[in-house]
Amino acid sequence: MTSIRHFPATHPLPDWRNFGVMLRVLLGVNVLAALGALVQAPDLLNWWERFMDLASIVEPLLLLCLGVLSLLRDGLWRLRLRHGQACVLALTALMAGSMHAYAASLNLVDGAFSRSILLTLATTGLLLGYFELRSRAFSPAQAEARLAALNARIRPHFLFNSLNAVLSLIRAQPQQAEAALESLSDLFRAAMRDPAELVSLADEVALGRQYLELEQLRLGERLSADWQVDEAALGLPIPPLMLQPLLENAVYHGVEPSATGGVVGVQIRRRGEELHVRITNPTVGQRAHAAGNHMALANIRERLALYYDLEARLETEAGDNSYEVRIVLPCQRKIR
Amino acid sequence: MPTQNPLKILLVDDEPPARERLRTLLGDIAGQCPVEVVGEAANGVQALEFLQQALADVVLSDIRMPGMDGIELASHLGRLDRPPAVIFTTAYDNYAVQAFDLNAVDYLMKPVRAQRLLAALQKVSGQRPDSALFAGIGQAVRGGGRTHLSCHERGRLLLVPVVEVLYFKADLKYVTARTVEREYLLDESLTHLEEEFPERFLRLHRAVLVARPALAGFEKAAGDDAEAYGWALLRGVSEKLPVSRRQWAAARAELTA
Numbered sequence: 001m002t003s004i005r006h007f008p009a010t011h012p013l014p015d016w017r018n019f020g021v022m023l024r025v026l027l028g029v030n031v032l033a034a035l036g037a038l039v040q041a042p043d044l045l046n047w048w049e050r051f052m053d054l055a056s057i058v059e060p061l062l063l064l065c066l067g068v069l070s071l072l073r074d075g076l077w078r079l080r081l082r083h084g085q086a087c088v089l090a091l092t093a094l095m096a097g098s099m100h101a102y103a104a105s106l107n108l109v110d111g112a113f114s115r116s117i118l119l120t121l122a123t124t125g126l127l128l129g130y131f132e133l134r135s136r137a138f139s140p141a142q143a144e145a146r147l148a149a150l151n152a153r154i155r156p157h158f159l160f161n162s163l164n165a166v167l168s169l170i171r172a173q174p175q176q177a178e179a180a181l182e183s184l185s186d187l188f189r190a191a192m193r194d195p196a197e198l199v200s201l202a203d204e205v206a207l208g209r210q211y212l213e214l215e216q217l218r219l220g221e222r223l224s225a226d227w228q229v230d231e232a233a234l235g236l237p238i239p240p241l242m243l244q245p246l247l248e249n250a251v252y253h254g255v256e257p258s259a260t261g262g263v264v265g266v267q268i269r270r271r272g273e274e275l276h277v278r279i280t281n282p283t284v285g286q287r288a289h290a291a292g293n294h295m296a297l298a299n300i301r302e303r304l305a306l307y308y309d310l311e312a313r314l315e316t317e318a319g320d321n322s323y324e325v326r327i328v329l330p331c332q333r334k335i336r
Numbered sequence: 337m338p339t340q341n342p343l344k345i346l347l348v349d350d351e352p353p354a355r356e357r358l359r360t361l362l363g364d365i366a367g368q369c370p371v372e373v374v375g376e377a378a379n380g381v382q383a384l385e386f387l388q389q390a391l392a393d394v395v396l397s398d399i400r401m402p403g404m405d406g407i408e409l410a411s412h413l414g415r416l417d418r419p420p421a422v423i424f425t426t427a428y429d430n431y432a433v434q435a436f437d438l439n440a441v442d443y444l445m446k447p448v449r450a451q452r453l454l455a456a457l458q459k460v461s462g463q464r465p466d467s468a469l470f471a472g473i474g475q476a477v478r479g480g481g482r483t484h485l486s487c488h489e490r491g492r493l494l495l496v497p498v499v500e501v502l503y504f505k506a507d508l509k510y511v512t513a514r515t516v517e518r519e520y521l522l523d524e525s526l527t528h529l530e531e532e533f534p535e536r537f538l539r540l541h542r543a544v545l546v547a548r549p550a551l552a553g554f555e556k557a558a559g560d561d562a563e564a565y566g567w568a569l570l571r572g573v574s575e576k577l578p579v580s581r582r583q584w585a586a587a588r589a590e591l592t593a
């Protein structure tokens with residue numbers, strides 16, 4: 001089973017193939033280079049010039065290091081943390097040394113060999129320290145606790161209204177009441193499951209359908225759903241309870257406040273290495289329940305960040321008569 | 337205690353199963369409290385329409401409903417000649433429940449128990465809903481004004497959707513609401529209306545509030561007009577509204593914004 005415990009964002013040795021990690025490394029090194037240039041430059045006019053000189057040496061080395069470390073990622077992860085960090089330091093020092101030797105042979109660089117090595121080691125050490133601290137801040141235990149708190153968020157409004165609807169069915173249509181209670185228990189099982197485990201998209205879609213059927217029980221013809229799901233995407237793993245809270249939002253803000261009701265649209269597509277989820281609902285009148293809506297969206301945004309760091313995004317678009325939420329996730333293949 | 341006559345009850349809820357459930361429960365307690373369900377409605381507007389034709393002793397109303405919610409319904413009910421008592425039912429609404437507790441308003445939590453329903457019915461019948469109280473609670477709970485205004489006309493209660501009102505004008509004792517079709521005499525004060533709908537209506541004059549979307553333009557008054565500094569032109573009707581010197585700049589800014 002795939003789990004947040006194996007997720008790159010939480011490993012103390014960073015995943016050099018992750019976009020967020022690359023961005024942080026590039027920014028960190030360049031900021032250090034800019035500071036170094038400022039120390040060397042006699043005045044601000046020469047700062048930029050010094051920085052460009054430095055960059056012509058630093059950038060190729062940086063890209064080379066990132067490339068090599070990306071290739072060796074899985075091997076490094078298998079080592080113990082301190083050994084892994086030592087290996088990274090040794091590797092970057094080795095590459096800095098060979099770059100220096102090569103540049104010196106072409107007369108492109110002045111300064112001592114040992115100075116280049118020391119500067120490289122210091123920069124790498126700083127970054128490794130930063131990533132270790134960061135992984136501690138997002139440690140699996142803490143991330144899991146955050147996730148658990150964020151996950152258990154089915155609206156009480158929905159629970160009590162559904163129970164009420166089931167009660168109304170018990171005497172007249174006992175079989176329908178049984179089916180509804182079964183769906184309700186599935187929904188709560190999902191809400192109480194270990195939030196760190198990924199689920200298959202097929203399960204999440206099934207849960208979403210069950211949820212909408214329950215809502216249909218009480219809203220009747222006012223609620224209709226339009227599902228367009230790419231069959232090829234159904235096997236992909238996604239974080240649990242991504243879809244259901246968005247459907248709940250769509251019903252609560254888009255369908256319930258309208259006397260005539262509306263259609264909740266769900267579109268799930270795989271585009272290359274990305275999974276695109278789009279949920280649309282109509283909007284009614286001028287009274288928006290904006291506060292509640294933002295809470296649910298902020299909740300999902302935070303969970304996406306915990307699972308995928310910068311590689312997932314959530315966008316919303318409010319049209320004249322409709323509201324749309326889009327989520328884009330990387331198609332994470334099962335790890336291990 | 338009610339007399340031998342069964343208590344006449346109107347059920348108001350936008351969810352059919354919720355109305356069905358109340359019907360079942362009322363059947364269960366019929367032995368202790370004879371009742372007759374005289375009708376059902378899916379929101380406040382339907383309920384008020386129903387009560388123009390028929391009488392009820394008690395209205396059992398949900399709170400969150402599309403069109404007109406239960407709290408606004410209660411504020412209009414208070415203006416009927418023979419208003420029914422109101423009992424609210426709600427699944428979960430923190431704000432409303434807090435407001436009700438503060439004001440000692442009776443409410444039932446869904447799913448409702450038969451015994452609680454019985455107790456509420458025995459206590460509430462004959463009580464008249466307090467319009468001003470519910471107008472206040474409604475505004476606090478939903479964070480906005482009513483959807484409709486109500487007025488009496490030849491013994492009937494007319495509902496005027498707020499979005500259709502072009503302007504309010506205060507005369508000696510009454511406030512007139514103008515829609516594209518006609519005028520209505522309201523028993524309201526201009527100050528209260530301005531406070532209740534600050535986003536929709538703009539003060540033009542001591543005696544005039546205009547709906548912002550209805551504003552079409554302005555023209556300066558002739559030099560010595562005592563009544564108005566300028567005039568506002570409206571969409572949909574040919575009348576002009578007076579604008580006072582104090583409001584002139586703010587009103588002009590509204591149109592350019």
